[in-house]
């Protein structure tokens with residue numbers, strides 16, 4: 001059974017002529033212990049989707065099911081709040097710089113009150129700190145005194161304190177330099193091996209997504225246009241947008257590097273989307289049907305779905 005199922009999820013901001021449909025009917029599933037990468041250009045709706053899944057933002061419509069139970073709008077309830085956590089791009093903005101690490105890590109259990117009070121024991125705090133690769137000496141340090149990489153480890157440790165089933169990681173390594181980024185990715189994989197937590201890993205950095213994700217969802221203008229097992233997606237992308245996105249990523253084998261596809265045209269204004277496929281003005285495969293009908297995600301083989309008339 002899936003840990004998480006998202007069905008026909010929509011989120012709009014603003015009203016009338018200014019309404020921005022940020023997420024437009026997303027369906028996805030996540031299994032226990034699985035990492036789903038979420039990629040797509042800036043403004044396509046990745047953060048908005050992640051925020052709805054952790055309950056920081058209410059959907060306009062649609063369902064968010066945990067273990068088959070619809071929790072949309074109820075994630076603030078204590079019994080659900082501990083199950084999903086979010087880690088943000090800039091740890092310095094999500095951690096209080098004056099708080100000692102020990103206070104930061106005891107906070108989640110204090111907020112969740114009685115039922116998980118045991119989790120705030122100093123032994124479990126030390127154990128979680130060890131899990132993120134920091135020694136006990138960090139307990140008395142203030143977050144503001146730590147490096148960016150150490151702060152992100154503390155932010156991950158804080159997310160782990162409530163023993164969540166799912167962590168949404170929104171660009172968790174983009175503000176870190178390459179070597180620290182790599183260590184954080186290894187750390188996240190080790191944590192997942194030891195406790196089977198699931199990750200929704202949002203990133204612009206496709207090489208990092210390839211390293212950590214079991215499957216990858218590609219988003220364009222609020223919709224998932226392709227979702228596939230990771231190696232399959234990188235080796236043989238199907239949707240014209242996925243092809244363009246991946247053509248910019250260098251591979252380790254120069255013979256496999258494909259020519260970079262430069263997308264023509266601009267991303268349409270989300271308040272004035274065209275009828276039909278929203279990728280039509282940038283697509284080299286566009287044909288008549290794309291101007292009048294909207295494609296929907298369809299199975300292409302057992303582990304891939306694509307939303308494009310040309311490949312269905």
Ligand SMILES: Nc1ncnc2c1ncn2[C@@H]1O[C@H](COP(=O)(O)OP(=O)(O)OP(=O)(O)O)[C@@H](O)[C@H]1O
Nearest residue numbers: 013014020022041042043044045046047048049270
């Ligand atoms: N609070 C808000 N009020 C109004 N519009 C918003 C709000 N949050 C997001 N949007 C709009 O919704 C769309 C999706 O934004 P979102 O931040 O989810 O994109 P993203 O894929 O995370 O982008 P990035 O890669 O830059 O982080 C954008 O058009 C954005 O301007």
Ligand code: SF4
Nearest residue numbers: 277280283290308309
């Ligand atoms: S449906 Fe048509 S316009 Fe849209 S991506 Fe496919 S071929 Fe291109």
Ligand SMILES: [Mg+2]
Nearest residue numbers: 046047048170
């Ligand atoms: Mg974002």
